[in-house]
Amino acid sequence: MDLKLENQIVVVLGAAGGIGRAIAHRFLEEKCRVVLADRNDMVEQVAQELHQITGGDTLPVMLDVTKYDEVTALMDSVLTQWGALDHLIVAVGAGSGKFGDPFWNLSPVDWPAIVEQNLMSVVNAAHAAVPHMVPRCLGTMLFVSSVAGQIGSTTDPPYSAAKAAVINFGQCAARDLARHNIRVNILSPGMVKTGLNQLTHQAWQKMDPSRASVSYEDWAAEKIQRVTPLGRWQTPDNMADMAVFLASHRAANVTGQTLNVDGGQVMHA
Template sequence: MDLMLNKKIIAITGPSKGMGDAITRAFAVEGARLALLARDIEAVSVLEKELRDQGIDVVLVACDITKSDQCEQAVARIRETFGDVPDVLVNVAGGSGPVGKSGADTTFEEFEEIVRLNMSGCFNTMRAVMPGMMARRSGKIVNVGGTFGMRGKAGRMAYSASKWGLRGITKSMALEAGPYNININIVAPGMVDGQRFRTKVCPDMAARLGISEEEAAQRHAEDYALQRISTAQDIADACLFMASDRSRQITGADLPVDGGWAAL
């Protein structure tokens, strides 16, 4: 299926780690022009060079998404480079916040930090691209949320709150942007197989329950209807769909990519 993303301008935050890397590469395969927004540009420079060597039209833009002025400057840089504002904004950048802490034990500083990154960061980038998309009367925004923003999670209150808040931003702005032919949606990953899952989540469960790490991975998989853990490519494929015109009649939606946990 042709997703018609060739030569589209795709701005991606958090482009180089885990899901971000998979999402970036997925859009590169589609022939998109890529604007990679990152606070630590050195960490993304290797990926940028690799993509450039493959013939991908890519620009690396320094941007701390928690700073509204930097987001506006980043969009201006993209317009200068590619001649227009992004056709698609994919908000991947985010954090996990305190893990295993109750709400009562979470400090205000910890709560504020993750809300500022996961909520305010996405708001800043959306606010920066919206005027240009509205003037052009077209655009797609894909926010990467999380299933803990669809169901509560003990010990993850701050993270859960930040992703619930992102849903509110997404749905409200989808209503406002709809008359301008702009779609705004959330892709919500569940547990994703990757470095953190294999080096942190599984070892912690294995140590706590006295089982092997492979048994721990299987126990996690058994939580889901499909009995398997999502991969970063699963998340990337969902982002491609939501960024394409194949999803032209979908807006304000939550798409959980979790093997059947949040929605069942």
């Protein structure tokens, strides 16, 4: 399928690993030019590796997405160096490191940092991108949320609540930006084997010493069989395939939608 994304400028926030890295890789395969941004300095090595693998133009940037001035500086430098911004992807995310079943295993003081990382990252990125995207009347935004934002997940309540807010803000942004021909969608992964997912297992283990012997693989296999109708992992590449499709003209009439790439975990009857 020809997605016609050649030479478009893409910013991926949260690109140092996991899903963000796979999304950056896939846009490079589509011959886009990709800014890889993350607070982890691994982002420089990842940008170099992806350049070597694909031959595409990569630009690594280290920043903390919770700091609005750092995000505006990033967008300004993309415009200065590459002249435009076509697609914004926010794949930043972090959990509390605690298992919230019940929710009072956490304390209210655990919440603000998680809301900052998962919700304000998206809000900051959208605000910083708008002045550059609106005058051109084209482009897309994609915010990575989670199945946890739709099902009252007991895993990590501040994370789930922030991801639910990402979906709601994505709908607000889609409505406001539609008149400027900019589409905004929300990608909702299910179970993907990444650093973030492994931390959830560690938080679950910490709750109860008897769980220490349950490996990540065994914990995940049981969970997948229990919650995922298709009974298998989702992969970073599955997310990347949906991300490039949504950015492309093939999805020209898709906006304000939450796309669950989750093996069927969330089904709204």
